[in-house]
Amino acid sequence: MNIPGELWRLAAGSGFFLALGMGATILLPSTFTPPPSGLATRYTPQQLHGRQIYLREGCWYCHTQQVRPTEANQGTVYTRGDIGPVSKAGDYAYQKPVFWGTERQGPDLSHVASRVQSAQPAWELAHLEDPAALVPGTIMPSYGHLPQSDLQDLVDYLLTLK
Amino acid sequence: MAVADAELVRPREGGEGVPPTRPTDDEPIARYFIYSGVFWLALNIMAGIVLSIFLYSPAAVQQVVPEELRAAINFGRLRPFHVWVGIFGWVSMVWVGSMLYITCRLTRARLAWPGLARVLLYAWNAVILGAAITFPLGYTQGREYAELSWPLSLLLEACFIGLAAILWRTVAQRQEPRIFVSVWLFMISALMTPVVYGVGNKLWDPSGAYTGMNDAIINYFYIHNLFNAWFTTAAFGLVFYMLPRFTGNKLYSHRLAMWGFTSVWTGQHHALYSPAPEWLQIVSVSFSILTVIPNAALLGNWWLTMKGAWWQLRDNLPLRWLTVGMIFYLFTCLQGVAQSFRTFNSLVHFTNWVVGHSHLAFVAAYSFFAFGLVYYLVPRMLGRPLSPGLRRAADWHFWVSLIGITAFMYTLWFMGLEQGRDWAMSVPFMVTVRNLHGWFLIRLASGVVLGLGQVLFLYVFARYVTQRNPHPSPLPAGEGTV
Numbered sequence: 001m002n003i004p005g006e007l008w009r010l011a012a013g014s015g016f017f018l019a020l021g022m023g024a025t026i027l028l029p030s031t032f033t034p035p036p037s038g039l040a041t042r043y044t045p046q047q048l049h050g051r052q053i054y055l056r057e058g059c060w061y062c063h064t065q066q067v068r069p070t071e072a073n074q075g076t077v078y079t080r081g082d083i084g085p086v087s088k089a090g091d092y093a094y095q096k097p098v099f100w101g102t103e104r105q106g107p108d109l110s111h112v113a114s115r116v117q118s119a120q121p122a123w124e125l126a127h128l129e130d131p132a133a134l135v136p137g138t139i140m141p142s143y144g145h146l147p148q149s150d151l152q153d154l155v156d157y158l159l160t161l162k
Numbered sequence: 163m164a165v166a167d168a169e170l171v172r173p174r175e176g177g178e179g180v181p182p183t184r185p186t187d188d189e190p191i192a193r194y195f196i197y198s199g200v201f202w203l204a205l206n207i208m209a210g211i212v213l214s215i216f217l218y219s220p221a222a223v224q225q226v227v228p229e230e231l232r233a234a235i236n237f238g239r240l241r242p243f244h245v246w247v248g249i250f251g252w253v254s255m256v257w258v259g260s261m262l263y264i265t266c267r268l269t270r271a272r273l274a275w276p277g278l279a280r281v282l283l284y285a286w287n288a289v290i291l292g293a294a295i296t297f298p299l300g301y302t303q304g305r306e307y308a309e310l311s312w313p314l315s316l317l318l319e320a321c322f323i324g325l326a327a328i329l330w331r332t333v334a335q336r337q338e339p340r341i342f343v344s345v346w347l348f349m350i351s352a353l354m355t356p357v358v359y360g361v362g363n364k365l366w367d368p369s370g371a372y373t374g375m376n377d378a379i380i381n382y383f384y385i386h387n388l389f390n391a392w393f394t395t396a397a398f399g400l401v402f403y404m405l406p407r408f409t410g411n412k413l414y415s416h417r418l419a420m421w422g423f424t425s426v427w428t429g430q431h432h433a434l435y436s437p438a439p440e441w442l443q444i445v446s447v448s449f450s451i452l453t454v455i456p457n458a459a460l461l462g463n464w465w466l467t468m469k470g471a472w473w474q475l476r477d478n479l480p481l482r483w484l485t486v487g488m489i490f491y492l493f494t495c496l497q498g499v500a501q502s503f504r505t506f507n508s509l510v511h512f513t514n515w516v517v518g519h520s521h522l523a524f525v526a527a528y529s530f531f532a533f534g535l536v537y538y539l540v541p542r543m544l545g546r547p548l549s550p551g552l553r554r555a556a557d558w559h560f561w562v563s564l565i566g567i568t569a570f571m572y573t574l575w576f577m578g579l580e581q582g583r584d585w586a587m588s589v590p591f592m593v594t595v596r597n598l599h600g601w602f603l604i605r606l607a608s609g610v611v612l613g614l615g616q617v618l619f620l621y622v623f624a625r626y627v628t629q630r631n632p633h634p635s636p637l638p639a640g641e642g643t644v
Contacts, residue, residue, distance in 0.1 A: 002334045007341065007349070014350050018357060018391075021427045026361070026383050029442050030376045055304035058238020068435035070508040076588040089375045089437040097305050097371035100378045100436065104512040104581075105217065107591040132221065137596040141220035145232035 037090030041160045050157030053150050054099070057143065063109045064101030065161070077107045077115060084111030106140055113159045124155045185545030189266065189273040191283055193543045195259025196536060198287050200623055202251025203529075205294060207613045209244035213237060214606040218599070234298035242309040243297040249307075249393070249524055250318070251290040256532040257396050258286070258325060260539060261348045264403050265329055268345050269336030274328050282324045289318045303363075303370035305377070307385045312368040319359055322392075326352035343419040347399030354391035358384060379430065379438055386429030389523070397491075397531055398460055401484070404534055405467045408481040409474065414466035421459035428453060431502035434511070443504075450502035457495045464488050479556055480538035486564060487530030494523045509586065514598070515578020518571045525612075526567050533563075533619070540627070549629070552622050559618045566612030573605045 043051060054060065067075070067087045075083030087110055092098045112118045118127075127134050128151050129144040143151065187193050215223050216237045227235045266273050273279055292314040296302075302309040310318065329352050333345060362384020364370050372380050398419075406413045413419065430438060430446035468485070475482050497519050500506050510516065537556065541547050548556060577598055584594040 002336065003330070004341070007333075007346070010346065010350065011353055014354060018354055021387075022357075022361065022383070024445065025427055025430050025442065026380055029379050029439055032439060034375065034437075056300045056302060057236065058241055058302070058304075060304060061238055061241045064512055066436055068508070068511070070435055071585065074588055075585055077591045079590075080588050087437050091437070092374045092378075094374070095377070096369065096373045097303070097377045097381075098374065099304070102306060102432075102512070103514070103516060105595075135592060137592060137599070139217055139220060139595060139599075139602070141216060141236055142224055142232075143236075145229060 034089035034093065036093035037088050039088075039091045039162060040093040042094055043157070043160065046153045046156045047160055048157075050150075050153035050155065053146070053154045054157055055097075057146075059109075060099040060101050062103060062105035062140075063099075063107065064104050065098070065108065065110045066100040067108055067110050075108070078117065082111075082115050083108055084114055109158070109161055112161045114162050119159070121155050121159065124158055125151055128154065182541045182545050182547055185543060186267075187263065187543035189262075189276055189279070190543075191273065191276065191279040192259045192263035192266075193540065194283055195255050195262065195286075196540060197627070198283070198290075199252045199255035199259065199532070200536065200620070202247045202255065202290055203616060204620055206244060206248035206252055207616045209240050209247065211606075211609055211613050213240055213244055214602075214609045216240075218602040218606050233300065239298050239300060239302075242302060243294055245307070246293040246297065246310065247290055250293070253393065253524060253528050253532055255286060255290075256535055257393070257400070258282075260400055260403075260535045261325075261329065261352075261396060262332075263539060263543065264400070265332050265345055265348060268338065268342045268403070269333055270338040271332050271336040274331030274335055278324055279328055282321055282328070285317055285324070286321050289314050289321060292317075305371060305381050307388060308363045308370060308381065310363070312365075312370060315363050315370065316365060319356055319363075319365055322352070322356040322359055326356065342403075343413075343416055344399040344403040346420075347395055347402070351391060351395035351399065354395070355388070358387045358391045362388065375437055378436065379433060379442070382432040383429040386432065390428070393523075393528060397528060398456075400531060400535060401460065401464065401488070404480070404484050404531070404538065405464060408478060408484055408534070408538065409468060409471035411467050411469070411471055414463050414469075418459050418463050421456055428502070431507075434502070434504055434507045447502050447504070450499055453495065453499065457492075461488070461492055461495075479553070479560065480534040482560060483530050483534035483537065487527050487534065490522060490526035490530060494519070494527050497522065509582040510578050511582075513578035513581040513585075514574045515582070518574030518578060521567070521574070522571055526571065530563075533560075536623070540623075544627070546629075548622070548626055552626055555618055555622045559615050559622060562615035562618060563612060566608050566610075566615055569608035570605060570612055573601055573608060577601045577605070 041047070065087070067083055067085065069086050071083055072086035073081045073084070075081070077083060091110075117123055123134070128142075128146075130142050131138045131140040132142070143154075146154075212223060212235070220237070223235065224232060233239070262273060262279065265271075289310075293310055296311055296314065297309065301311045303311060303315075308315075326349075329348055333341065333349060359365075362380065364372060364380075371377050402413060402419050405411075427449035428446055430442050431450045433446070434443050436443075471481070475485060501510065501519065537548075547553075580597065580601075581594055584597065
């Protein structure tokens with residue numbers, strides 16, 4: 001091949017730094033496996049199915065599952081501080097994938113099942129079917145078109161988020 | 163004095179570099195890549211506008227969508243559609259087409275393995291078509307920029323590897339002994355991207371996901387380094403190609419251009435204040451600050467190469483796209499570093515500011531580069547300039563797009579700052595949502611303006627490429643005006 005030596009060196013150098021960066025920012029952190037926390041959930045088949053619905057419908061695009069130390073017990077969904085306690089690595093021990101998220105068009109759901117209203121299965125189900133009827137001014141779309149069994153499992157999953 | 167002035171102000175025919183006279187694309191695959199990218203741009207814009215309506219009033223969409231389509235046409239399913247046809251369809255395919263074409267020009271070589279390149283073109287389009295079909299149907303892996311289901315993901319990885327093979331083989335067959343910096347950057351980008359894509363998508367596991375916190379950490383590595391290794395490293399190469407050709411000036415420094423390699427250590431700044439280890443967050447902030455080195459090298463080179471060429475902005479359309487794109491790229495870098503500081507991050511994280519930032523990078527910077535490439539390369543591939551009428555319409559495309567995207571981004575940044583402030587002040591969430599309602603309408607309106615600009619672009623592009631080509635004989639392989 002008519003490839004000059006400097007180009008091979010460049011490729012090797014780039015590969016080296018890529019490997020180093022991956023080692024430092026992926027491999028090294030992965031050696032630390034936090035033990036499951038009290039909030040980590042081993043899902044039942046229904047809850048796991050509900051979690052798949054959550055993934056499939058892209059709920060995670062608008063709802064994060066990550067409470068940051070700057071807002072823990074301060075941020076407000078309904079009442080002051082009800083965003084809940086700070087998220088810990090162990091909370092996510094059994095999740096694959098995790099739904100940390102990047103945007104909040106809707107509130108954080110890490111502890112949705114600890115809020116008085118949203119801890120009620122009937123409220124959750126009705127809210128999924130017609131959010132605007134329960135929360136005026138919401139920009140959450142309706143999920144009433146999904147089969148009831150899907151919605152039930154999704155509610156089962158949401159109630160694990162204590 | 164008169165002589166110096168004459169040298170400084172070199173009049174250029176048509177104001178856009180050496181005018182195209184004969185077709186140069188002995189291998190049309192590169193051109194078809196660009197055509198494909200333009201097609202995917204149309205779908206990207208349509209999905210974007212529907213998503214914008216959703217954020218203003220979901221009922222407005224859901225009421226007109228028939229019951230059986232409501233699952234497919236919903237925010238959470240159109241969001242990956244919009245992103246994928248935009249970044250892997252439009253931007254990436256213009257990148258690939260330009261890289262193939264430019265590499266052949268700069269090395270004076272024929273494209274290696276043209277058969278493979280043709281397969282690559284079909285396969286890449288198949289991946290994006292697959293994405294456009296499977297996302298509305300609900301097939302997703304649920305990870306940002308890594309949603310694509312397993313078989314399609316494998317095919318995309320194969321495409322990236324195929325691209326690397328073609329680029330390296332083309333360079334190996336070159337006639338031109340010196341290798342211009344753009345080609346170096348293309349080659350390195352093509353080598354690193356399959357690694358980043360493969361690891362980020364966990365290609366050996368059909369679920370594509372890691373477990374627990376590591377899933378987030380590796381996803382952050384991936385989303386940022388897909389950006390570094392693929393979009394940015396390749397973009398640097400494209401910029402170094404465009405700058406001297408659009409301006410008629412020599413690239414200020416070839417050596418400085420070599421500093422354009424981006425670091426792969428910064429991804430974890432997405433994990434600030436997360437449960438990820440503290441040391442990892444600090445490392446990522448440090449490396450985010452260090453990105454000043456490649457970016458200052460790029461922007462300095464750009465500034466110094468532009469010396470004496472600014473006056474051309476009036477008439478030189480590709481240069482105008484490139485220049486405004488570079489200014490927005492500078493904004494992207496400044497915002498990126500600012501967002502990696504924890505104080506500022508705690509204010510804007512998770513807000514609509516982030517949405518504005520991603521559009522700044524992908525629309526205002528990279529898509530503007532892509533428009534510059536399309537307006538410069540396609541007329542040279544076909545060997546004929548735009549007709550005066552289309553050229554005027556293309557001017558409108560520029561101004562309408564610029565006004566649309568600027569209004570769009572500033573709206574999102576204001577929204578983000580307002581949200582951040584309200585959240586920090588423990589304002590109830592629904593109050594913050596209602597406060598944004600009017601802003602979402604402005605965002606929708608500016609998105610429509612941006613979209614109208616692209617309608618104009620599609621018209622110009624379609625009219626231009628379907629005109630009869632008056633030039634029967636293409637230039638010999640590797641020759642040409644560029």
